[in-house]
Amino acid sequence: MRSIAPLFPAVCIGSLLSTAALADEGLWVYTKGADTLPEGRVEAKLSSISRLDKNSGDYAFHDIRPEIEYGLTDSLTISAEALVFHHDYAVDDPELNPMFETQGGEGERFKDTQFGGYELSMKYNLLSTYKDALGFSVGLGYEKREKYRLDGADIDQDSFVLAFYTQKNFLDDTLMLAVTPKIEFERRKSPGVLEEEIALDFSAGIAYRFAPQWFVGLDFRHQSDYLNPQEEGEFNPELDRSSFDLSDFRVGSRHQYGNYFGPTLHYAAKEWWVTAGVLWQVRGGGSKFSFSRDGRNWDEHERMHVGLSFAYEI
Numbered sequence: 001m002r003s004i005a006p007l008f009p010a011v012c013i014g015s016l017l018s019t020a021a022l023a024d025e026g027l028w029v030y031t032k033g034a035d036t037l038p039e040g041r042v043e044a045k046l047s048s049i050s051r052l053d054k055n056s057g058d059y060a061f062h063d064i065r066p067e068i069e070y071g072l073t074d075s076l077t078i079s080a081e082a083l084v085f086h087h088d089y090a091v092d093d094p095e096l097n098p099m100f101e102t103q104g105g106e107g108e109r110f111k112d113t114q115f116g117g118y119e120l121s122m123k124y125n126l127l128s129t130y131k132d133a134l135g136f137s138v139g140l141g142y143e144k145r146e147k148y149r150l151d152g153a154d155i156d157q158d159s160f161v162l163a164f165y166t167q168k169n170f171l172d173d174t175l176m177l178a179v180t181p182k183i184e185f186e187r188r189k190s191p192g193v194l195e196e197e198i199a200l201d202f203s204a205g206i207a208y209r210f211a212p213q214w215f216v217g218l219d220f221r222h223q224s225d226y227l228n229p230q231e232e233g234e235f236n237p238e239l240d241r242s243s244f245d246l247s248d249f250r251v252g253s254r255h256q257y258g259n260y261f262g263p264t265l266h267y268a269a270k271e272w273w274v275t276a277g278v279l280w281q282v283r284g285g286g287s288k289f290s291f292s293r294d295g296r297n298w299d300e301h302e303r304m305h306v307g308l309s310f311a312y313e314i
């Protein structure tokens with residue numbers, strides 16, 4: 001995050017000479033619109049979401065993702081991205097795990113940059129934002145992770161993602177509303193632990209063009225996990241487990257949830273765009289086995305998320 005953030009002012013100054021906007025711009029940190037890339041277009045993107053502060057000591061996790069998107073047709077965009085994780089934390093509460101254990105206990109610190117995995121995805125547009133009453137696209141994705149996002153521990157995780165992108169524009173495309181519900185089916189393995197998790201992710205954004213190619217907006221995100229971890233072959237009898245096997249589909253106990261809300265700023269030039277935003281956890285919680293205090297969740301969630309994305313059309 002620190003290496004990318006100083007580029008933001010310089011990028012914006014250089015944009016004064018540009019006049020056109022791009023398709024499939026990212027106006028928000030989490031919410032995604034319904035647009036796809038035109039056929040034959042290639043877009044290179046670098047995004048970073050810094051997740052900061054778990055209400056104990058200091059905590060920073062930078063989720064950095066270089067990505068390539070390609071417009072296979074006007075309606076179908078395919079993409080591939082790498083996951084680079086940078087952790088730097090020292091938490092104080094011994095109950096705040098797995099972070100406290102991974103850092104080595106009281107007074108210790110964990111700091112490392114790791115290759116976290118990769119994601120392959122596709123997005124298919126069914127209704128045009130500009131020709132139909134409502135823009136609508138469907139997305140499918142597969143993600144492979146080798147590191148755990150909370151503490152950088154070794155894991156073997158396969159995730160399958162189903163996403164729906166809806167968008168409605170008003171006032172000659174100066175006011176934009178978008179809603180992005182997603183469901184993820186995750187199977188995660190680590191020594192002695194097997195987790196089948198169903199994760200729900202719902203985001204909504206509004207953006208207004210207040211000057212040529214400048215948008216200011218608001219972004220909301222809800223994220224929650226439903227699971228019962230299997231440790232050494234045993235389930236917690238006080239929780240219901242999730243399963244997404246075709247012969248045994250069930251949604252288990254909600255282990256945790258977090259709601260985030262905050263402002264975003266977006267600029268689109270002729271061949272590139274940049275977006276920045278800050279979201280705060282406004283509400284969170286979970287089961288009695290989660291680390292939740294004072295209406296917030298801290299084991300799976302953070303106090304603040306700072307996002308920055310830069311994309312360039314090749």
